[in-house]
Amino acid sequence: EVQLLESGGGLIQPGGSLRLSCAASGFTFSNYAMTWVRQAPGKGLEWVSAIGGRGDSASYAESVKGRFTISRDSSRNTLYLQMDSLRADDTAVYYCANSEGPVNKVYYFDNWGQGTLVTVSS
Amino acid sequence: EIELTQSPATLSLSPGERATLSCRASQSVLTYLGWYQQKPGQAPRLLIYDASKRATGIPARFSGSGSGTDFTLTISSLEPEDFAVYFCQQRFKLYTFGPGTKVDVK
Numbered sequence: 700e701v702q703l704l705e706s707g708g709g710l711i712q713p714g715g716s717l718r719l720s721c722a723a724s725g726f727t728f729s730n731y732a733m734t735w736v737r738q739a740p741g742k743g744l745e746w747v748s749a750i751g752g753r754g755d756s757a758s759y760a761e762s763v764k765g766r767f768t769i770s771r772d773s774s775r776n777t778l779y780l781q782m783d784s785l786r787a788d789d790t791a792v793y794y795c796a797n798s799e800g801p802v803n804k805v806y807y808f809d810n811w812g813q814g815t816l817v818t819v820s821s
Numbered sequence: 822e823i824e825l826t827q828s829p830a831t832l833s834l835s836p837g838e839r840a841t842l843s844c845r846a847s848q849s850v851l852t853y854l855g856w857y858q859q860k861p862g863q864a865p866r867l868l869i870y871d872a873s874k875r876a877t878g879i880p881a882r883f884s885g886s887g888s889g890t891d892f893t894l895t896i897s898s899l900e901p902e903d904f905a906v907y908f909c910q911q912r913f914k915l916y917t918f919g920p921g922t923k924v925d926v927k
Contacts, residue, residue, distance in 0.1 A: 807910070
């Protein structure tokens with residue numbers, strides 16, 4: 700059974716940094732592209748970032764480009780999102796998801812974690 | 822950026838009725854469109870990918886159609902567990918989601 704478990708969320712002041720983690724199990728992690736999607740309270744879904752199974756092909760939404768960095772560690776079966784220069788509008792539940800498309804590219808968001816809440820506020 | 826619009830914003834129906842949800846793209850996305858269901862307090866779940874293919878374990882009452890800029894998700898006969906919010910998502914150019922359609926009980 701595929702399991703994705705996010706952690707690392709919390710309350711952070713504007714301008715601060717936070718690193719989210721997503722621990723994966725139940726599938727061969729390095730064979731799957733991975734992604735982060737966020738959802739502001741009471742709002743819709745917003746794709747944030749994606750990375751290929753080999754750690755290549757990273758891509759970012761314009762809203763986070765230059766501030767967020769996606770990475771992965773296949774030895775730990777873990778996906779990361781380093782978030783710097785955080786702003787109030789980054790407040791959201793952050794989900795990680797895997798993609799059952801080609802190894803180097805996300806197609807759809809097939810399996811999701813339960814999410815971790817990031818609140819940016821002074 | 823490719824924008825997706827969904828209509829209606831809210832669809833009020835009774836169990837057993839047919840639900841028809843629409844998603845329109847600002848430019849052609851070919852058939853690179855998916856649909857997700859989200860219930861309160863839960864993560865989204867992939868229902869349909871590539872416009873018309875059901876994801877693993879999705880009941881046959883869910884079907885998708887369309888290509889280019891106009892897409893439809895149909896739920897042939899609503900079950901109590903189908904009352905939720907539904908989002909469309911394109912993968913033609915990066916990834917964007919529509920704003921969602923809430924299906925609630927009439």
